Amino acid sequence: MRVKKVREKSIFITLCVAPAVILFVIFMLIPTFNVFKMSLYKWGGYSNNKEFVGLNNFKILMEDSNFFRSFQNTVLLIACVTIVTMALSLIFAAILSREKIKGQNILRVIFYIPNILSVVVISAIFSAIYDPNSGLLNSIIGIFRGTEKTPILWLGDQKLVIYSLVIAMIWQAIGYYMVMYMASMASVPESLYESANLEGASKIRQFFSITLPLIWTNIRTTLTFFVISSINISFLIVKALTNGGPDGATEVFLSYMYKQAYTNSSYGYGMAIGVVVFLFSFGLSALINFVTKREPLEF
């Protein structure tokens, strides 16, 4: 009787867990393993002659100026987008959860909209905004600086284009993080603000001495995830909006990887880039985790 019961239980467990494990192994674990493996081969893709070259791909990578350009672009994007998005979403979240604002709910609903749109949709919207001749942005600016001047090429100017992307990425991310911070700010007890008010602490002081320290754990986790997801979102936006152009000015890590793998058909080299990006994002999140470490506060 008991043996039968144990058997029944292990059959149940196996049937429940096995499909998930099998799918995970086939479509996530093995491909991840393959990224690392293929980075050690020289391989044109469709042909079968894979040649083991050890770390040679990485050696070439170190001297690849295009890769360094994509590296610079990615770091610039991450730095700008992270700082601005975090600062703005924290401030707006604090305002919306502390102040009595009319139409608070509708504002919250609106702010979250960009997060539900496909990156392709966002790219199409921004290409309408940034269009040099009939774009929304230039036509507004035209009112102030006169229409007879040459239009600003938001996506065509090599120096400007990266900041145009920064704005698009901030637009996409800000609502999501704001709603997230509002949720965690709601758990800060009201009594703390009441006593701070009694003692005459200003709102800005309250923000820095009460709100920020108490949701610090949440900020830390979101920061780590934000950096990792910025690397991905930058790829998605670049792929749909500029495709790395003009002339490589917006090439980011993963778009360069994708380009090497498909357009250039050097899969091995592309995967070597993938490995470097993988390690870079892990290193960066470890660094952020280390730098932002504080004693967690209880409340």
Add this chain to the structure above:
Amino acid sequence: MNLSKLYKIFIYVALLALAISIVIPVGWVFLASIKENSEFYGNPWTLPKGIYFQNFIDAFEKAKMGEYFLNSIFVTCLALLILLVVALPAAYVLARYRFFGSKLINIMFMGGLFINVNYIVVPIFLMFVDADKFLRLLGTDGFFLNNLFVVALVYASTALPFTIYLLSGFFVTIPRDYEEAAYMDGSGYFRTMVQIMMPMALPSIITVILFNFLSFWNEYIISMTLLTKDSKTLPVGLMQLMQAQKAAANYGQLYAGLVIVMLPTLILYILVQKKLTQGMSLGGLKG
């Protein structure tokens, strides 16, 4: 007094500016989608002269957005179905039972949260290329590439870590008494799971469906890579329209396509926005 009034005004201006920067471009796309092509030259702020519905007909027929729409619905629904059937039992068992290897499997799925699809899409593609080559050697047609079912399977698989993480987090919080009572009454493991535990998890299941619906519907890197021939999903079709527009300046069609892609998500969002923003604080983070 004056200072606090100024502060209040500043807050309202800042909040409104952000709201406007979101509402205006999205609303503008809707207006642009009913403009005639000739209306796109000159000032972009003019209102449409009439409702030019032909844009949508063109987008549906000429740009094949109608066909892509059906593809997207098929892939999204199938992927959600596979995901729920696979992830729910796994999440339940992993949250409830300790067995040989359970710790390892838990760690594996946690690690999976950090694997992003964009890194592994190339190896997945190559894996299918190899598999198809092998099938052709056996004399059958290729199966894996250009197959909507396979795309749905890949979607579901890559969503597993996040979904299992979210659902197990919920199952852990339910007291064991419910199951013990069920076992006492002679209910088997399967019946207990399906009839007692899953209905209780319904709020979490709805959150899972919402988040994954959005990510499957909006996804385009996997579908762009794995569907190389005629059948595409909506976002990939939209990208095609964007590229075609650069050459042919067919604005009306492009914005009609844009509306077709975002309208379902917007409607869903308006219907369930409370649930979505609540679920977020419950589920934590997305990758």
